[in-house]
Amino acid sequence: MPDLLTKLPFQGTVECLLLNPDRKSGLEKQMVQESRLLFSGIEGDCHGGLTRKSDSRMLKQFKRGTLVRNARQLSILSTEELAEVANAMGILHVKPDWVGANLVTRGIPDLTLLPPSTRLQFPSGAMIVVDIENLPCRYPADIIEKHHPEQTAGFVKAAKHKRGVVGWVEAEGTIRKGDAITIWVPPLRPYPHA
Amino acid sequence: MPDLLTKLPFQGTVECLLLNPDRKSGLEKQMVQESRLLFSGIEGDCHGGLTRKSDSRMLKQFKRGTLVRNARQLSILSTEELAEVANAMGILHVKPDWVGANLVTRGIPDLTLLPPSTRLQFPSGAMIVVDIENLPCRYPADIIEKHHPEQTAGFVKAAKHKRGVVGWVEAEGTIRKGDAITIWVPPLRPYPHA
Numbered sequence: 519m520p521d522l523l524t525k526l527p528f529q530g531t532v533e534c535l536l537l538n539p540d541r542k543s544g545l546e547k548q549m550v551q552e553s554r555l556l557f558s559g560i561e562g563d564c565h566g567g568l569t570r571k572s573d574s575r576m577l578k579q580f581k582r583g584t585l586v587r588n589a590r591q592l593s594i595l596s597t598e599e600l601a602e603v604a605n606a607m608g609i610l611h612v613k614p615d616w617v618g619a620n621l622v623t624r625g626i627p628d629l630t631l632l633p634p635s636t637r638l639q640f641p642s643g644a645m646i647v648v649d650i651e652n653l654p655c656r657y658p659a660d661i662i663e664k665h666h667p668e669q670t671a672g673f674v675k676a677a678k679h680k681r682g683v684v685g686w687v688e689a690e691g692t693i694r695k696g697d698a699i700t701i702w703v704p705p706l707r708p709y710p711h712a
Numbered sequence: 713m714p715d716l717l718t719k720l721p722f723q724g725t726v727e728c729l730l731l732n733p734d735r736k737s738g739l740e741k742q743m744v745q746e747s748r749l750l751f752s753g754i755e756g757d758c759h760g761g762l763t764r765k766s767d768s769r770m771l772k773q774f775k776r777g778t779l780v781r782n783a784r785q786l787s788i789l790s791t792e793e794l795a796e797v798a799n800a801m802g803i804l805h806v807k808p809d810w811v812g813a814n815l816v817t818r819g820i821p822d823l824t825l826l827p828p829s830t831r832l833q834f835p836s837g838a839m840i841v842v843d844i845e846n847l848p849c850r851y852p853a854d855i856i857e858k859h860h861p862e863q864t865a866g867f868v869k870a871a872k873h874k875r876g877v878v879g880w881v882e883a884e885g886t887i888r889k890g891d892a893i894t895i896w897v898p899p900l901r902p903y904p905h906a
Contacts, residue, residue, distance in 0.1 A: 521772065522844055526906060557763060557781055568762065569751060572883075578715065579833060579896065580883065587751055587882045589841070627905050634829030634898050635844050639773060647783070649841075650716055650829050650898050688781045689766075689774065702773065703906050704828050704844050711821050712720060712897050 523637060523702035530626035530699035532640075533597050536619055538564050547615045552694040555644045555687045559591030560620055566591060575653065588686065589649035592620045594638075595682035596629035603677045607662070608670030616665065617658040619682070621646075623699060630679050637688065637702040644691030652681045717831060717896035724820035724893035726834075727791050730813055732758050741809045746888040749838045749881045753785030754814055760785060769847065782880065783843035786814045788832075789876035790823035797871045801856070802864030810859065811852040813876070815840075817893060824873050831882065831896040838885030846875045 536547035541564040559566030570588040572580040580586060595614060600622070604612045614622045623629055636648040654677035662673050730741035735758040753760030764782040766774040774780065789808060794816070798806045808816045817823055830842040848871035856867050 522769065522847060523773065524906065525772070528905075575716065578719070579717065579831065579839065580837070584837070584883060586839070587841075587880065589882070628903065631901065631903050633903050634827065637773065643774070643778070645773065645780070647781075647843075653716060686781065688783070689778060703903060706902060706906055707825065708900060709822070709825050709827050709897060711722075712718065712900055 523704060526701040526703060528625065528701075530596075530623045530638075530701065532693060532695055532697040532699065533622040533624040534614060535621055535693065535695055536615055537562060538618070538620075540564055547618065547620070549615070552692050553620070554690075554692050555646070556690050557687055559588065559687060563620065565593070565620070590684040591686045592646060593618050593652060593682060593684055594621045594623065594629065594646070594648075595619045596626055597622055597624045598627065599629055599680040599682065603673070603680050606671055606676035607666070607673065609662075609666040609668070612662060612673075613665075616661045617677075617681070621693070626699065626701065630682055632683055632701070633703055633706060635704045638685070639700040639702065640691060640693045640697050642691035642693065642697075643689055644687070644693050645689040646685045647688045648683045648685045650684060651679070652684050654678060654681045717898060720895040720897060722819065722895075724817040724832075724895065726887060726889055726891040726893065727816040727818040728808060729815055729887065729889055730809055731756060732812070732814075734758055741812065741814070743809070746886050747814070748884075748886050749840070750884050751881055753782065753881060757814065759787070759814070784878040785880045786840060787812050787846060787876060787878055788815045788817065788823065788840070788842075789813045790820055791816055791818045792821065793823055793874040793876065797867070797874050800865055800870035801860070801867065803856070803860040803862070806856060806867075807859075810855045811871075811875070815887070820893065820895065824876055826877055826895070827897055827900060829898045832879070833894040833896065834885060834887045834891050836885035836887065836891075837883055838881070838887050839883040840879045841882045842877045842879045844878060845873070846878050848872060848875045
């Protein structure tokens with residue numbers, strides 16, 4: 519049988535992992551050495567769950583608060599794109615905990631442009647499926663502004679197509695700081711009627 | 713906030729719905745007037761479940777039998793592509809129950825080329841997310857050969873990029889024969905490092 523997924527010729531690395539046990543504390547998260555991925559998301563993270571209530575991102579598809587499958591179990595960003603965003607904002611860095619990251623990668627260029635249904639594979643066997651690009655919104659913008667009132671450009675504009683992707687757990691397992699990340703991409707082709 | 717998903721300017725229609733309560737009976741399914749979509753898949757269909765065992769399609773990613781999230785809850789094909797496949801095989805038609813379809817659409821051109829993470833929305837509010845293209849394999853080929861030993865070309869070759877897509881339920885609801893299907897596609901762009 520032909521292969522549907524193609525392995526990219528390079529790997530990424532887990533630069534850091536973050537956990538947010540409590541949604542009330544906002545997007546800011548704590549660094550951890552490892553995270554246990556369950557079908558319901560990261561163990562102990564407040565964005566976990568097999569389902570969630572639809573939010574403002576989905577108002578064209580769902581009435582707010584509709585119960586939907588949780589395809590946003592993890593927020594994944596890259597070291598390289600975070601540095602580009604900081605540069606565009608005229609500040610030294612954008613810390614991953616300011617933007618609600620669960621996983622920060624190194625070595626995956628243009629992480630945000632990874633196509634939907636890309637698979638990220640870890641040495642334990644854990645697998646994450648990319649649902650879609652994440653969009654910059656006001657919440658991290660407010661946090662960054664609190665830390666860096668001197669910024670020369672806003673986060674929402676600076677982070678366009680550099681805010682990472684969201685995804686869900688396809689296979690359970692533990693992921694650790696320093697882990698290699700193997701990347702499997704689906705067929706890439708235009709849809710001729712869009 | 714900018715929109716991540718774009719609504720296509722045309723809609724599809726539900727041409728027919730099929731249910732297979734028992735995996736032992738093979739791919740052949742029974743026609744139904746409506747199907748209830750649950751987070752676990754189609755109610756009463758043997759391919760349902762929140763998880764499933766990985767199969768031969770995923771041998772490069774998983775040891776066979778690994779427990780994975782079920783992103784193949786539904787098999788979706790189009791009337792138009794089924795007709796093209798039949799034509800290429802030199803037979804009158806390929807019946808949807810021969811190829812394991814759960815949902816057959818009409819009016820969505822090149823259904824198989826719909827990009828991963830495309831959303832298919834139904835009047836009840838039910839939503840299906842496309843995971844990925846389906847690949848033609850020997851099982852339906854054997855069934856069709858049984859019905860049409862006179863075929864002039866094999867199914868596997870004739871159905872390449874015309875075998876539909878598989879997907880999972882994002883929002884629950886009933887879908888009915890004749891329902892309109894609204895299509896939401898994710899951003900379409902190349903990944904520059906593949």
